[in-house]
Amino acid sequence: MTDVDRVLSESTENYLETILLLVQKSPVARARDIALRLKVNRSSVSGALHDLSGRGLINYEPYGFVTLTPEGTEIATRILRRHEALRDFFVNVLGIDRAEADEAACRMEHGVSKAIIDRLLDLSTFMETCPKVGEKQARGDGYRCREAAHSLEKCELCVSRCLENVKNRVGKGDSNKMSVTVLSELKPGEKGRIEKLAGAGAIRRRIADMGVIKGSLVEVIRVAPMGDPIDVKIRGYHLTLRKTEAADICVQKVV
Amino acid sequence: MSPAKERFTMALAGNPNSGKTTLFNCLTGARQHVGNYAGVTVEKKEGTCIFGEVEIKVVDLPGTYSLTAYSVEELVARNFIIEEKPDVVVAVIDASNLERNLYLALQVMELGVPVVLAFNMSDLARERGVEFNLELLSSLLGAPIVPTVGSKNTGMRELLAAALDTARAGRTARAPDIRYGQDIEQSLARIGACLDASSHKSADQRARRWTAIKLLENDAQVAARVEAPEIHQVVAAERARIETVLGDTAEMIVADRRYGFISGACQEAVRSTVESRHTMSDRIDDIVIHRVWGLPIFLGLMYLMFWLTFSAGAPFVDWLEGLFGWLRGAVSGLWPAGSESILKSLLVDGILGGAGGVMVFLPNIMLLFLAIAILEDSGYMARAAFMMDRLMHMIGLHGKSFIPMLTGLGCSVPAIMATRTLENQRDRLTTMLVIPLVSCGARLPIYALIIPAFFPEAWRAPMLWIVYVIGIVLAIVCAKLLRSTLFKGASVPFVMELPPYRMPTVKGMLIHMWERAGLYLKKAGTIILGISIVLWALTSFPRMQTSGPHASPEERRAAELSHTVAGRVGHAIEPFIKPLGFDWRIGTAMIGALAAKEVFVAQMGIVYSVGADGAKSETLREKLRANYSPLVGFCVMLFMLISAPCMATIAVTKRESNSWKWALFQLFGLTVMAYLLTMLVFQAGSMLGIGVR
Structure with missing residues (x-):
């Protein structure tokens, strides 16, 4: 959630969302239409519009048309996206009736963080496509x-x-x-898929730069004659590293 | 007809071992020179190449795997691109190791310069059954791709043509914008907006994006350039957010996404037709770095290297000695017999005797450099580091320290410069300080003079090997000592690539060898020649005015030499070096050796041609044999091995460590150690009666 998100009240968000929907249909929105859609009286609408215009989210002259500023558009789009994400999840994944889903989404959209929405979207796509x-x-x-x-x-x-x-x-x-272990525990000839890079700082970055990334396949080729650095094959080339560093690389053994 | 030629600057960027240097040699031929980047001591190679009407300045950037701020090389490479703004950057890519090589290329492209990709060693990749859809890959990556084979000099015209087209177009038409995923992109947008609002506003969108990425990656150097505290606050907040949302630090996510992008592109455009698990290189490694055979093979190769240097070089040395002998005879023939002319003495004894005595060892030096070049270019050096890391780790150093130390066998100066590859300052200083203990090529003339003089044929190669081993053992002991006293601290991790073996190209080796032999010759031609003349003067003046009541000419000459400056200094220090078995002649020669180790030989030559009857053409070795015992011979080698390195080494240590403190520490520390150890050996040897004739 951004700072702007936090200071906006539920009703402000509803105003912005409604304006966006109206603007999408015709180039401008009128206070009357807003009042109609939100089922509130005209005077509270004009108060809210003054407030929004003061914050620089909409362009509004009393008795005139309402349009969104770029910042207002951005926020409204985000709210709408949340609404749609929730509604689609209810309809497509949970199998809820569309009207009911819309209503629930309307009430939930204000309290859900972006991260949750993103995961929800991921989950929807996953459920729909992955067998x-x-x-x-x-x-x-x-x-x-x-x-x-x-x-x-x-x-x-x-x-x-x-x-x-x-x-x-x-x-x-x-x-x-699951046979999860660390790279230093693998014997020559054994393979693993990288799960996680522990450790910290420059060395961790260096190892990642060399292509040791979550999900890549790694095979231990040999151990040096004196027993320490190990020679592993990753992304088709040979990388050597000491056992202490290899102990920071979690792998899942691949048979 | 002299049309105003167009001029372009073209930089070569790429991973180590991507064949960048070979490509550079192909493009520039002999028109190249080696220098340093301003301020830092990373090698800078530049050359020119003419293509049609255009003169192209080619700059070989240091080989790196990434463009972070963690190592000097990476900083140099990236700052060159940002600050010097080359017209085009050629990202050299080892086509048989695509993903990791593209990782760097992608970062170069992100800098917003026009980029051409050179798929080098494309023949090798094809042999391994890799098929590229170059057209598709080129459109995915947004840069033209030219297949090249550096070792066979193919694809150069095409590469230059593509580079010129790209340079003229100014920007690559559709350089890719890697999308780092929603969360990262959001952070980038926020940081970007913050940058726009501050004084770091930049008209160039790509530059802005790059700065934002680097800030998010916590890049110390870019962060230092940004003053506004509010930007740092935003960056810190975004980094914290990324870590909570994505479960890892931003720089790791960024690296992950870059590799993700590359994997995606490769999946679509690259096909491996043959499943080759075991390449030729792997088969060689099965033997060469075998758990049991690896070390014996390594020691054997080292021995072979010294044998090549010493025994195989002998006939050439003899031939050169003959040549200089003939020259000296010819020059003295210009004066009447028995002439006391100062000019004749200067030419024959000073210049020909001094500098010539050093020049005759050029074959040895060249063979040693040739051997090192073969080891380096073939890829064996990395294996040596791999095998020796355990040992180096025990003394608190990095396996990579082994490579500078091995280079130290050639010359301490490039070896100390090679410590730049070490990322940790403590490791670097320790390595730098002990490198002079690894016997350099300039000390070889001393051994080459002394060993045949005192030891029988069968003992010569083992003797040389023993001297080198002593140096290496001492270097290890000193490193351990330094690492556990002055430079305490955790040792640096070891993450290194084992490049595939490659047949070294004759051209590459010759360039390599010539660069170094050239340095040696330059030293012989300048410093050593100068020192020879100074030393000749020191051993000739002041002249004795009256010839005293001496019985024989030898005695008269000995008395004359005692009378000179060098003689006086030598006599003055004789009491101090007596316990080492040295007389004033050796003392005088050692003073000269401070300038450069090989001057010792020149100096001995002068000292003896003055001190003995010049009419008899005895070689220096015979004179040595007549005057000293084998034990003294050994002690001379030991002292010269350990004692103060030459002036050039001291100077380069000063420059690389950026302080006189370490340079002087090296000078005095080593000299004191040499004195003590040599005294110990001589006294023990004399008492036990070893090698005292």
């Missing part, structure tokens, strides 16, 4: 697709990988246990 629904991704991300762009070909690849995983687990009799 893997039900497999919780153990990354603290909730249900959402890791690939930014959805294409059916990618989905096909992903699902087949998922099936293979299940087969492997069944074959190993290891139904649900």
Whole structure:
């Protein structure tokens, strides 16, 4: 939530939203239409409009037309997006009736942070597109697709990988246990998928710059003759690092 | 017809080992020079290349993996692009290692300069079964792509043509704007708005975006340029927000998104047809850095390097010695026999005897540099660092310190300059201070003079090896000592690439070797020649006016030399160096060696050509054998190995550490240590009767 979000009251937000809806239909909004839509009387409308114009969110002359300033448009768009996100979630995912969904969204839209809305949107897209629904991704991300762009070909690849995983687990009799460990614990020849980079500061950034990023595949190739730095293959090249640094890299063993 | 030529500046940026230098050599040929970036000591290579009517200045930026503010190289590369505004930047990309190489290229593009991508070693990538859809990739990345093969000199015309087109267009038509995702973009917009409201307003949208990204990434250097406190407040708030929303620091998310963008582009435009898990390079590594065979092979290679330097160089040295002998004879022939002419003495004894005595070791030096060039260019040096890191870590240093130390075998000056690759100042200073203990090429002439004089054929190579090992062991001990006293602190992490092995190109090696041999020759031609003349003067003046009642000419000459300045100084310090087994002649030569180690040889030559009968053409070695025991010979080598490095080393230490304190510490610390250790060895040796004839 931005600072502006915080200082706006619920009714102010409703005013902005309504103005935006009206402006989208015709170039300008009139105080009368606003009063009609919000079901309030004309005098309280003109008071609120004075207030909004004082804050620089709308352009308004008494008895004239109302338009939104760029800042006002931005805020109103955000509110509308929240409203639509909530409504769509109710309709598409929860299967609620549209009118009821609209009403609930109207009341909820003011108290929900942007982060929650974003996750909700992610979840909606995920539920609608991913056939893997039900497999919780153990990354603290909730249900959402890791690939930014959805294409059916990618989905096909992903699902087949998922099936293979299940087969492997069944074959190993290891139904649900995740083998999360650190890179320094892997033996030469073993592979892992990077889960997390612990550690701090410049060295962590350096390791990330070298391509050691969450989700990439890494294979331990060998250990140096004197036993310390290890040689791993990542993104098709050889990277060497000491075991102390490798101990800060969490990986999930890949069989 | 002399049309006003167009001039362009073109910078080469790329990862280490992307073949950038090979490409640079291809483009500029012999028209290049090496210098330093102003203020910092990172190597700067510049050259020119003519393409049609256009003169292009090519600048080789230091090889980096990223453009953060964490290392000097990265700062230099990025500041060059921002401040010097080259007309076009060629991002050199190792096509067989696309993703990590593109990561840097993407950051270069973000700086808002016109960029051309050179897909270098594209032949190698094709051999490995990688297929590129260059057209698609080019449109995804928003920059023209030219496939090149530096080692075969192909694709250069196309590269230059594309670079010129891009430079003329001013900006890449549609450079990509990587979208960092909603949360980051929102932060960038807020920081950007804040920048616009302040005095950092910039007309260029891309520059503004870049500054905002860097601020969000917590880049110390960019942050320092922004004064307004309110911007810092906004940045801090946004960083905190990103961390709560996305669960990691902004710089990590940014790195993640960049790699994400690259992976996406590569997935669409690159196809690997052959699943090659085990490349040639991997197979070599299976043997060369094997857990058991790795170290013996490493030690064997080092031994081979010294054998090559010493034994294989011997015939050339003999030939050069013959040449200088002939020259001296020819020059003295211009004067009547028995002439006492000062000019003749200056030419024959001073110049030819002094500088010539150093020049004859040029074959040794060149072979050593050749061996180092092969190790470096083939990719073995990184393996050496990998294998030696455990050892280096034990003494509190970084495996990368091993490379400057190994370079120290050639010359301490470039070695100390090579410590720039170390990011930690404590590591850097420690490495710098102990590097002179690693026996440099300039000390080789001393060993080359002394070892054959005192030791039988079979003992010569092992003896040389022993001297080098002593130096390395001492360097380790001193580093450990320094690291646990003066430079206490946690050691630096070791994150390094093992580049694929490559066949070194003859051209590359020759350029490499010539750069360094050239430095040696320049030293011989200037400093050493000057010192030789000064020392000749010191050993000739003041002249004795009356010839006293001496029985033989030898005695008369000895008395004459005692009378000179050098003789007097040598005599004066004789009581101090007596416990080391040295006489005043060696003392005199050691003073000369302060200027440059190899002057010791020149000086001994002069001292003896004066002190003995010049008519008999005995070689210097025979004279040494007649005058000293093998133990003294060994002590001379030991003292010269440890004692004060040459003036050039002291000067470069001063420059690199930016303080006279460390330079003087190095000078006196090493000399005191040399004195004590040599005394110990000589006294013990004399008592036990080892090597006393």
